[in-house]
Amino acid sequence: MLDNPETTNTLARSGRNPTRAQELSAEYHAVRSATERLCEDLSIEDFVVQSMPDASPVKWHLAHTTWFFETFVLAGSGRTHRDVLPEGSYLFNSYYNLIGPMHARDKRGLLTRPTVNEVSSYRAAIDLKMGEMMHSLDDKDWHQIAPVIQLGLNHEQQHQELILTDVKHLFAQNPLRPAYRNATNQALLAAEVPPLGWVEFEEGIYHIGHTRNEEFCFDNEMPAHRQFLERFSLGSRLVTNAEYMAFMEDGGYERPELWLAAGWDAAKQGGWNAPLYWEWRDGGGWRSYDLSGMRRIENAEPVCHVSYFEADAYARWADARLPSEAEWEAAAAHLACEGNFVDSGVLHPVSCDALPGIRQMFGDVWEWTASSYAPYPGYKPAPGALGEYNGKFMCNQYVLRGGSCATPRSHIRATYRNFFPPDKRWQFTGIRLAKNS
Numbered sequence: 001m002l003d004n005p006e007t008t009n010t011l012a013r014s015g016r017n018p019t020r021a022q023e024l025s026a027e028y029h030a031v032r033s034a035t036e037r038l039c040e041d042l043s044i045e046d047f048v049v050q051s052m053p054d055a056s057p058v059k060w061h062l063a064h065t066t067w068f069f070e071t072f073v074l075a076g077s078g079r080t081h082r083d084v085l086p087e088g089s090y091l092f093n094s095y096y097n098l099i100g101p102m103h104a105r106d107k108r109g110l111l112t113r114p115t116v117n118e119v120s121s122y123r124a125a126i127d128l129k130m131g132e133m134m135h136s137l138d139d140k141d142w143h144q145i146a147p148v149i150q151l152g153l154n155h156e157q158q159h160q161e162l163i164l165t166d167v168k169h170l171f172a173q174n175p176l177r178p179a180y181r182n183a184t185n186q187a188l189l190a191a192e193v194p195p196l197g198w199v200e201f202e203e204g205i206y207h208i209g210h211t212r213n214e215e216f217c218f219d220n221e222m223p224a225h226r227q228f229l230e231r232f233s234l235g236s237r238l239v240t241n242a243e244y245m246a247f248m249e250d251g252g253y254e255r256p257e258l259w260l261a262a263g264w265d266a267a268k269q270g271g272w273n274a275p276l277y278w279e280w281r282d283g284g285g286w287r288s289y290d291l292s293g294m295r296r297i298e299n300a301e302p303v304c305h306v307s308y309f310e311a312d313a314y315a316r317w318a319d320a321r322l323p324s325e326a327e328w329e330a331a332a333a334h335l336a337c338e339g340n341f342v343d344s345g346v347l348h349p350v351s352c353d354a355l356p357g358i359r360q361m362f363g364d365v366w367e368w369t370a371s372s373y374a375p376y377p378g379y380k381p382a383p384g385a386l387g388e389y390n391g392k393f394m395c396n397q398y399v400l401r402g403g404s405c406a407t408p409r410s411h412i413r414a415t416y417r418n419f420f421p422p423d424k425r426w427q428f429t430g431i432r433l434a435k436n437s
């Protein structure tokens with residue numbers, strides 16, 4: 001890669017800043033390796049199966065993230081002839097209509113070929129080409145291509161989270177409820193959490209969104225703009241399993257007055273009576289599946305795997321509401337981006353500590369907001385196929401904030417906008433309450 005003297009000399013001759021090039025190359029290697037480490041404990045059978053249309057096989061994630069670099073970086077700059085896995089341009093295109101036709105999303109699990117080994121070779125071949133390309137770019141190319149490589153790396157981190165959530169969903173369908181990895185969270189678990197408090201924020205004009213600077217951000221975080229907020233309060237921590245069980249025991253899933261109409265329909269059609277992965281065992285109470293296997297519900301842990309509809313109904317039952325995304329961002333803007341991310345290895349939300357102030361804003365679970373996913377004032381998608389990355393999904397979805405226990409720490413920030421349809425539950429999604437002060 002770029003960390004040897006010969007490479008440094010090559011970069012120096014090209015007139016490019018070798019430090020910057022080395023940093024990007026090192027980042028590329030780190031992100032690609034992190035994806036592969038997530039797969040270390042999987043068996044070959046685990047790579048292929050698709051448990052539902054929303055989820056993808058691990059093999060497909062590995063290939064699609066590679067296709068992204070091949071398509072938008074190498075082919076986009078005339079540096080590949082698609083000679084490694086030519087059929088990949090059709091099989092591993094996710095939703096980029098401007099690139100061309102693609103294999104049906106709900107049939108990704110039928111792709112027993114190319115094999116896992118062939119996909120692995122495809123990754124290695126594209127990594128080699130990427131390494132060669134990063135050696136050879138001149139300054140003009142660098143300024144055009146480095147941002148696309150950054151986008152590809154952040155895209156791959158999004159798929160790292162999806163690998164975990166999709167494997168979790170897949171393993172949960174297996175009667176054996178196999179463990180993906182041994183848990184390390186028991187030692188971190190507090191038996192009790194501090195009582196829910198309220199942290200108040202003054203009315204005023206707040207700066208929302210990302211100001212373009214050296215730090216990477218997605219286009220949906222821009223433009224930065226001002227927004228007036230009335231005085232509001234946010235819950236001092238996430239809603240716990242014990243609090244959510246109180247909602248369940250009070251008939252929360254059987255009281256239509258608590259639910260949005262679409263939510264009531266989704267709950268009835270889906271047979272919901274608890275968060276996803278919860279199972280009632282006669283004599284054993286509620287248990288749930290996590291990536292370490294089945295275990296009993298811990299009262300102090302944040303409730304997880306609830307839909308927007310459930311979060312909204314819970315908030316109404318609790319005489320509160322969900323925060324808007326602007327309220328969430330105003331509260332998070334000056335906090336350190338610290339929390340229980342994938343880097344901790346826990347792979348499950350953990351209970352809140354007893355420190356003062358607003359806690360658990362980052363990590364643990366994505367927090368549903370009451371905000372529909374919509375463009376910020378003045379938003380313009382990028383030209384060309386990369387403009388399909390975010391903008392075309394700004395309809396019928398809700399914004400989530402803060403990252404989860406499956407999100408890489410280096411991937412998240414206060415302005416980050418995740419989004420999912422309101423009935424989805426397989427991501428690590430939870431609840432923070434808000435109210436008018």
Ligand SMILES: [Fe+2]
Pocket residue numbers: 064094155159
């Ligand atoms: Fe993707």
